[in-house]
Structures are given as C-alpha cells and as structure tokens.
Amino acid sequence: MGPRAKPGKSWYGHGLPYLAEKRLPGHLIAIEGTDGVGRSTQIQLLRPWLEVEGYAVSNTGWARSPLLHETIEQAKAGHQLTVTTFSLFYAADFADRLEHEILPALQAGFIVIADRYMYTAFARNTVMGADPAWTRDLFGMALVPDLVLHLDIDVETLIPRVVQNKGMNYWESGMHLALGTDLFESFVRYQGRLIQEYRRLASEFGFITIDARRSIDEVQDDLRRHILDYLPTTGAFRVDEGPPANAE
Amino acid sequence: MFPGDKQTHVEIMAVVRKDGLEGQNAPSGNETSCSDSINADGQASQQLDSVEHARRSLLLSPHPYPGRLIAVEGIDGSGKSTQLLLLERWLRARGYPVRFTEWNSSRLVRQSLRRGKRKNLLTPTTFSLLHAVDFADRLTYNILPPLKAGMIVLSDRYAYTAFARDVARGVHPEWVRKVYSFALRPDLTLYFRVPITVSLERLLSGRAKLKYHEAGMDLGLSSDPTESFAMFQKRVLDIYDQLAVEFGLRTIDATGEILDQQRIVRRMVREVLRDYDRERARGNYGAAGQTW
Numbered sequence: 001m002g003p004r005a006k007p008g009k010s011w012y013g014h015g016l017p018y019l020a021e022k023r024l025p026g027h028l029i030a031i032e033g034t035d036g037v038g039r040s041t042q043i044q045l046l047r048p049w050l051e052v053e054g055y056a057v058s059n060t061g062w063a064r065s066p067l068l069h070e071t072i073e074q075a076k077a078g079h080q081l082t083v084t085t086f087s088l089f090y091a092a093d094f095a096d097r098l099e100h101e102i103l104p105a106l107q108a109g110f111i112v113i114a115d116r117y118m119y120t121a122f123a124r125n126t127v128m129g130a131d132p133a134w135t136r137d138l139f140g141m142a143l144v145p146d147l148v149l150h151l152d153i154d155v156e157t158l159i160p161r162v163v164q165n166k167g168m169n170y171w172e173s174g175m176h177l178a179l180g181t182d183l184f185e186s187f188v189r190y191q192g193r194l195i196q197e198y199r200r201l202a203s204e205f206g207f208i209t210i211d212a213r214r215s216i217d218e219v220q221d222d223l224r225r226h227i228l229d230y231l232p233t234t235g236a237f238r239v240d241e242g243p244p245a246n247a248e
Numbered sequence: 249m250f251p252g253d254k255q256t257h258v259e260i261m262a263v264v265r266k267d268g269l270e271g272q273n274a275p276s277g278n279e280t281s282c283s284d285s286i287n288a289d290g291q292a293s294q295q296l297d298s299v300e301h302a303r304r305s306l307l308l309s310p311h312p313y314p315g316r317l318i319a320v321e322g323i324d325g326s327g328k329s330t331q332l333l334l335l336e337r338w339l340r341a342r343g344y345p346v347r348f349t350e351w352n353s354s355r356l357v358r359q360s361l362r363r364g365k366r367k368n369l370l371t372p373t374t375f376s377l378l379h380a381v382d383f384a385d386r387l388t389y390n391i392l393p394p395l396k397a398g399m400i401v402l403s404d405r406y407a408y409t410a411f412a413r414d415v416a417r418g419v420h421p422e423w424v425r426k427v428y429s430f431a432l433r434p435d436l437t438l439y440f441r442v443p444i445t446v447s448l449e450r451l452l453s454g455r456a457k458l459k460y461h462e463a464g465m466d467l468g469l470s471s472d473p474t475e476s477f478a479m480f481q482k483r484v485l486d487i488y489d490q491l492a493v494e495f496g497l498r499t500i501d502a503t504g505e506i507l508d509q510q511r512i513v514r515r516m517v518r519e520v521l522r523d524y525d526r527e528r529a530r531g532n533y534g535a536a537g538q539t540w
Contacts, residue, residue, distance in 0.1 A: 013423065014420035014422060014423045015420075016372075016373060016419075017418055017419070017420050018372050018417070018418025018419065066369065067360060067363070067364050067369050067370070067374060068360055068374075070359070070360075071356075071357065071359055071360040074359075075356055080356060080385070080389075081356075082384065082385075082388050084384040084387075084388070084430055085356065085381050085384045085385050085388070088377055088380045088381045088384055088427075089377075089381055091377050092360075092373075092374050092377035092378055092381065095371065095373040095374050095377060096369070096371070096374045099371045099373065099374075100369075100371075134426070134429060134430070137423070137426035137427065137429070138377075138426070138427060140420070140423050140426070141373050141419075141420075141423065
C-alpha cells in the first residue's frame, strides 16, 4: 500500500511518485496461470462478452511492450541473460505497459484485462532461484489489480494440451535452468514447480482460483461468474455510449 | 541478492563477450557444476538467505573478493572520466591488472535505450530499469569475474548514478535502492564535485550541443536546453551531496587543476591498494580455479 494509493486502488509498493494523482475509474483484472493453461483463449472470449455487456475493454499482455518486446526476444536468443537481467527486463516491460497502456485505460474507465501480471514474475523468479523479496521490491511500482483470476491446472492435463497446440519451447520448458537435458522431462519439472508456486501465491494474495482442467466453456462460465460478482459490488460504471472519445 | 555464486545457474550458456575476459578468466567448468546444484530441492533455505540479503543491500558491506573495485561519480562535465583515465594509465604503468567498465555500455539494452530516447518512449521508471539491466549485465560479465580473479576494476559511474539521476527524474529513492540491492560496494568511490556553472562551461566548450537526456529535457523543466541542464543537474548535484554522506563517497573538489586532482586520486587509491599490494607480493591474487 503506497503513500499515493488512490480511492479504490492501491500500489503494491511505492508506486510511481512522479505521476500526478489521477482518478482511475476503470477496473484492472489480471488472469494468471502457467504457460499453455488457456489464458489467451479465455481472454479472447471474455472481451466480446464484456463489450456486449457494455464495458469498454483493453488488453495487455506480458512481454509485449513496444519498447522492449524485440530486445527481450533478442536477449533470450543470445543466451546472455542472468536471473537478474531477466527479471529487470520483465519489470521494465511491465512498467512500460503500466504507464502507457494500463493506467491511461483505467483513467478512461476501461476494464483492463491483463494476460499475466506481476505474479508471473514472482512465480518464475522463485522457480529460477532468484530472491523473492527482491523481485517483489522491483514491482513496487505496480498497481494492485482489482481482481486476480488464477487458472489452475495439473501437469498431467497441461502436457497434452501444450503438445497439441504449439509444442514445448525452450523457455517454457525451463531449459535455461538445466533441470535436465531432455526437453520433456525439463518441461514437466519446470511447469510442475511453476504450478506449485502459483498456488502458493494464490493463497498469499487471495486470487480466485479456477479449475482450468475442464472444458473451455466451463472455465469461461466460471470466469464470467466471478467477474460479474466483482463488477456490481464496486458500484461499477457502465459505458453506455461506447468508449470515451479520448481513449487511445 | 545474487552474489556471484548464486548467479551462475542461468549463465551456463553464457557466451563470453568480446569485450569480456581474457581467456584465463573465462567462466569455465565450475560454472556448469554450480548449475547442477540449483535445481536441488533445498531451494527454500537458499531463499531465506537471500531474503536477508535483500533487506541488507550488498552496497552496505564490503565485498568478499580479492580484487578491488574503484568507481568514479559526479555530474556530467565534472571531469571524472578524465581522472579515471589518468588513474588507469598510472595503474597499468605500475603493472596492475586493470579492467575498465563504463555506465550504459552493455549491448543488451543499447537498442531499447536508443530507440526509447529517440522516440521519447521512456518514462522515469523504464529509464531506470533499463539502466539497471545495463548495470546488472556488466556486473556479471565485466565486474564480478575480474574481481574474483583479483584484478582492479575501474568503473566510470556506479549505482550511485542511478540513485542521483533516476531520483532527480522522480522515481522513489527507496525503490531504486532496492532495485540495485545486488550491487557490490566499491572499495573506493570518488565523487567529483563541481558547481553547475563549471560543468556547463566544460560541456559547452567540448561540444556545441547538450544531449537531450543529459539536460533532463525529458522532464519538461524548460524548453531551453542550457536552462534545463542547469535545473536538472542542480537536482542531481544536491542528491549526490546527500549520497556522499549516505554511502561514504570520497568527495574531491573537481574545480581544481587536473594534475592536482589526480594527485589526490592516486593518494586515495594507494591507500585502498595497501593490503592488495601485500597479497599480491605473496602471489595470492588471481589464483586460477580458486573459488571465492
């Protein structure tokens, strides 16, 4: 809770002291969960639904900032990264999206759906053996989401999904951790640990956990139910005339 | 938080960079063996240790390595780089193994920073974090290995630059200290103190135009670069003065003659090297393959 916490919103740490105090009437909803759990599929379904309900929606995704996206990709390819530089890069990417996408959209009254949030960095860094306290310090500039929906799965269910979809990649298999030379084995171990870590974070930060082993529709129904539960209780505004003219 | 030995596990694939180490100091077999222990399930206890570390920034206690780390700090135009160059010449002439590293020189963030600056995409926070990436990268590849190998590392600017500049740009002073809690404490940090008028004169005589970010133009303090420079650097200078007290930087009056300043610099460095010389005389530095 930062010194500049806004009504209804709070910073995770010190926030961004140089930003002028502004009202953030929008809603920040984070979808968390490990690689291949179905976050983006679910978000693709949430967005049109919310828009039909009358809410203006803005998406933001991990490691997708215009400033850093390319650099991060190149750096990963170059095998030069350490846990420290890795973490700092992701924090920079996050800050860039926070200031250029998330905060302006919240200010304009949008619902921002974040595909992963700072908790992903917390989970990964812990699994990589980085200092959890330091990782959390880095994200002291973050805004605490209004709602965190955690897609939980077990490795057994995850594996066939990932293999069928895009396959196992080097990073998502945690090959950089040298858990083993076999991609499959490494994936199982790495994702197993990530899943554990997300569960631990879920209880620490009070995520709403959703069983993502079920069908896409069942998961979507749950997500919608939780979002609806949240929205009216906040005295939610409705964008009846569509998105504000000054948005993006 | 990641003193060298903990850092190794992601580095196993690391390519020794072209401006990295001379062959004998290159990360070798023992890096790989370290990585094997990382996946161990004893992770929990390891984490507790590092939590302690983070609370007590590494900047607050002396580093354990056999080499020596000497940094220079000061606002733009304070003459610190000139003084460091003269120091390097002297050390090399006396036969010391010296490595030099410079703020904002890592290839890792060059593109992002350049693009971000050109297109004005950077915010105080991303500016700060990208420089932290630069610093962390150089710490891993250019500072830690030579220090462990018993060399003298000369650093043109150090984490204090971030504490001064980034805070002058508006980030929280505590936050940026936490970000850099993995930075080792230099054995000696020389702070070249100079009034704004003098630094401005030096910069303007050297090159015709002030750089956009150097003048803090991104903060919109003034549309006139010279005026903006004066305002921004004044903030930075005030913070440096506080940092000198907080972190025990050795202040040198940088308005004096270059030669006089260098005399003071060498005297201070000689003090720091006294024990080092003793070890060196015994042949105890740079022992290959030794784990520190």
